[in-house]
Amino acid sequence: MKKLLSGVLGYGVGSxxxxxxxxxxxxxxxxxxxxxxxxxxxxxxxxxGISILAIGGMLAAYKGEQKGWLSGGMTGLIFVSAMILFQVVFENSWVSLPQLSYFGGLVLAAWLGGMIGVNLPRKTVKR
Structure with a gap:
């Protein structure tokens, strides 16, 4: 679980x-x-935006090494939640229906990126 969270928060959302x-x-x-x-x-x-969230979900799942759908979905949801929070706080307006569909697309892109990222080949060290 620790690897999953560090992948999502550190690599996914950060990237x-x-x-x-x-x-x-x-x-x-x-x-x-x-x-x-x-x-x-x-x-x-x-x-x-869609490409960047897919890359972020991919990085989160690659570093988390498990449950790519969860890593990507969490990455997308955390980023979209931050965007909504910034809009509500700084613009003093709620989210419109077209924005919700855009945010849904962003979460879907991160989710799919996570499923791809968990299946990327890993470097192995030979001893």
């Missing part, structure tokens, strides 16, 4: 936050220095 910050910076630079339209930016952000 998601880091990758989201990096990609937000890249999108900000693209928006500032190119003629990219807002709709294209929204589509890129959607694809990036």
């Amino acid at each position: 998601i936050f880091i990758l989201m910050i990096v990609f937000a910076g890249v999108l900000a630079l693209l928006l500032r220095f190119t003629g990219m339209e807002y709709e294209t930016l929204n589509q890129m952000a959607l694809v990036a």
